[in-house]
Amino acid sequence: MRIRKGDTVKMMQGKDRGKKGRVVKVFPKENKIMVEEINMVIKHVRAKRENEKGQRIRKPMPFNASRVLLVCPKCAQTIRIASKVLADGRKIRFCKKCKEVI
Ligand SMILES: [Zn+2]
Known part of the structure; x- marks a missing residue:
């Protein structure tokens, strides 16, 4: 989730x-x-x-x-959340529209 x-x-x-x-x-x-x-x-x-x-x-x-x-707290649009795993293993979520990490 x-x-x-x-x-x-x-x-x-x-x-x-x-x-x-x-x-x-x-x-x-x-x-x-x-x-x-x-x-x-x-x-x-x-x-x-x-x-x-x-x-x-x-x-x-x-x-x-x-x-x-x-x-999205940055661009205030409704979004589907994208996520990716960084090189150090940390998982981050980001906005597909404004590309900000959220
Ligand atoms: Zn956004």
């Missing part, structure tokens, strides 16, 4: 199409990501005691990373 925590991504599908958000969590095994303000659900939490109130909590749900494109 090429998307990392902290990246800004743009949703390309579904009801949140066109929305941008920051990645808060990645799940590499499932190829899923969790993004602020995208794929939000409302969870109802029931009161545990009689004098407590039930709550509704909005939270983002993880979804498949293939549904988003990364927003």
Whole structure:
């Protein structure tokens, strides 16, 4: 998976199409990501005691990373990430459009 925590991504599908958000969590095994303000659900939490109130909590749900494109922090365009391995073995990611390392 090429998307990392902290990246800004743009949703390309579904009801949140066109929305941008920051990645808060990645799940590499499932190829899923969790993004602020995208794929939000409302969870109802029931009161545990009689004098407590039930709550509704909005939270983002993880979804498949293939549904988003990364927003390049340098050129602000939506991009597919390219990566390569340097001579010293380090892996870098770069923007295919502006060629900046990101
Ligand atoms: Zn770029």
